[in-house]
Amino acid sequence: MSNLYTKLVSGLIFPFHEHLKHHSTVTVRKQMEDSQWWSRDRLEALQLERLRSLLTKAQDHVPYYRDLFSRLSFSAKDINVLNDLQRLPFLTKPIIRKNQEQLKSEKAERLARFNTGGSSGEPLIFFIGNERVSHDVAAKWRATRWWNVDIGDPEIVVWGSPIELSSQDRIRQFRDRLLRTQLLPAFEMSEAKLDGFVETIRRTRPAMLFGYPSSISLIARHAEKRGRPMSDLGVRVAFVTAERLYDHQREDITRVFGCPVANGYGGRDAGFIAHQCPQGSMHLTAEDIIVELVDQEGNVVPSGTAGEVVVTHLATSEFPFIRYRTGDVAVMSEGSCACGRGLPILQEIQGRTTDFVIAVDGTIMHGLAVVYPIRDIPGIASFKVVQETLERVVVQIVPGIDCAPEVETMISKGIKARLGNSVDVCVQRVSEIPCEKSGKFRYVQSLVVQG
Template sequence: MASLYTKIVSKVLFPLHEKLKKHDTVRIRKQLEASQWLDAQTLHQRQSERLQQFIKTVAKHVPYYRQLFSTLGVKPEDIRSSADLVKLPFLDKATISANFDALKSDIAGPLARFNTGGSSGQPLIFLLGNERVSHDVAEKWRATRWWDVDIGDKEIVAWGSPIELGAQDKVRLFRDALFRSELIPAFDMTEQKLLSFLETIKSTKPKMLFGYPSVFDLLAKTAKQNNIQMDNLGIKVAFVTSERLYPYQRENIEAVFGCPVANGYGGRDAGFIAHQCPQGGMHLSYEDIVVEIVDPAGNPLPPGQSGEIVVTHLGTSEFPFIRYRTGDIAVMSDKQCACGRGLPMLESIEGRSTDFVVAADGTILHGLSLIYILRDMDSVEAFKIVQESVQHTHVQVVAKSGEVDLTMRDTIVTGLKSRLGDEVDITVESVTEIAAEKSGKYRYVISKVNVG
């Protein structure tokens, strides 16, 4: 049951905050909380109606799409449902960069400049308006409330984005304090800082955690190593996002913090695409985002088949994301969740295309097949695997003893060759720490080989 303070924040202070920022978040969230219980057919019909209006607006007011529709000989009324989106080309980072000004609507309101962290190798600069932000915040808010927590409940956020960390002015600090949200920067995770973060969590006794799975996994490992009890603090849920959540991370976080892990999938560019409910369903933000799963040739795939996620965000009429290639690999489900929500689900999220590696014989393997080799070695503290080419893979290793010895090196080389091929050159570098990406995220496997 929510405390009186939480009720004041969620029903009065946060709505006022959103209204002052000219966001329509509260109204949208209420609509989403009603629509989530509709049956699949009704939801699809509503999505199609909204898609039609979105395409009509974009074709009229966005120069890039006005020209594109004319060139293709496609009319806005030709796009009647998600199945018709194949009549339009994909949008990718290079296209957005090359047509940046032409992608801005001629009736757009104030737009803010954003960028992705570039963890996939290519940062993206784009624009967000109040319409998009309102829908994204409302989607996240709806999913938060599935777990019996709300804005105003005590929260610890472990984040590494320079955008968030660069905005810690007095107004931001005051707002976070008012909403009882405390930010811990997910950079330079030294033993001393990890212990300090654990102490902060213990003293705060938050209702929820939010941040990168790699950071909370690291905190959980540190707590275990130092016999620090963290499962008696009353934490209800750990929301993780922005990185692939590995099964072993989920198990570790849940065991140490004594709470379920709720996976969230999305990005600053594509929006909040899917959220996990307490029954385990990875529900799409279906009212706001059209999701397609496509094969390497760009053909739509049916539920049950693995392919790239392509999104059309219906809240982006001011700077449209239509058939935007995320570079992420997933499988769509055709099942109904036990929670009773009509929202479609992703069956699995398999990571970025760069999380897959290619063996010497051309076999495509998930990076997890390499991760388990090093994760199961007691002598390894941390690691990073980079597939430079099909012929060469480089491994950085932090050894618990301080130095990678010959036995460790042989075990790693033998294990990776068994997956990638005996002829592959495996180099092992002993390092004192694994640096995070510029965004603050940690990536355990990176492949520079095109798996498409």
């Protein structure tokens, strides 16, 4: 009966829902399920065709790009190969903030206002049209089906975005019940809330989980601490996104829920950039997104080299994202996947530029350099590292039952060994470490490295 209901939702109810919202999601998803098997050359030809279309629409109908192209003596017709895109300057958050109205297409209809959480500064406000929504939902839907689950299968969503939480009106609640989706707010993770979340998941017996890796792994560890089994519920996969997925989080979720973890990479601003397939590869949504990786000078780096992720979203003609600097750092792979899909692969997603720290001698290193020495110390329930200056690091810890009195000394020694002996390491014992306003959690934040 459950499978019949899932087929009813994915084949009829959800498509009708998308039709009422003027979305082309179903058509786009079907096209993507075909094109995912294309060769790299054929996918690049599609990207080039769609890039010309996007740039033409931007030149004709978007005031910001019309003026920019005029100043550069650039024409969309001049795009002959994908690398020609590099002739255009980057789009940055300050540019978007300054040119919100000028970035709207004169042909745009039904634009929806969105914003990022502003975890590293001022929130970014931007606009999304139906074309972009349709393509983003289709990309997520395609990736969901890679794991033998579908829209209509019971789902628990652990999320903290104000947009979702402010939309829980009667219509939204009815729709979620119809689609068998239940939201658990990730804003508050108190002991009592976690008890409730564990019981809700046990009662719901979802086929899939979706949410922040920090939140789902926290629920997993709490269930384990309470002695509540979760591996017998039939959870087939846990989709995680919006944060860096750490190995220990994947291990916690897999161990407790007895299911694989599928990583997803993207954001409200940049779109759904990549999804993990069952063979483990992070496949780019190449039909919709062109990804460039650039160094600190803005030069494109080769595959195998870490660089900042720059995104051109090809379904954003109503509010274009062209060469948008995300502030994330990743590594591209030249390899192919055993799954047979032609979609390009991200070899590694290292996190945001602000997830890196700088040693006193100027060496830039990933935040894991200060995460691992703390995680190796027993008796720490939770922690966060903030690099305030080159000479000062603040570490907040939530002590566990067996937290030793010498833990401060151990932490200080571990961080000094990596960042320099002259660094002042301030360790603070706290009862709770709050999430970001968005509900996300960040283990490391550098105020020295600016993204």
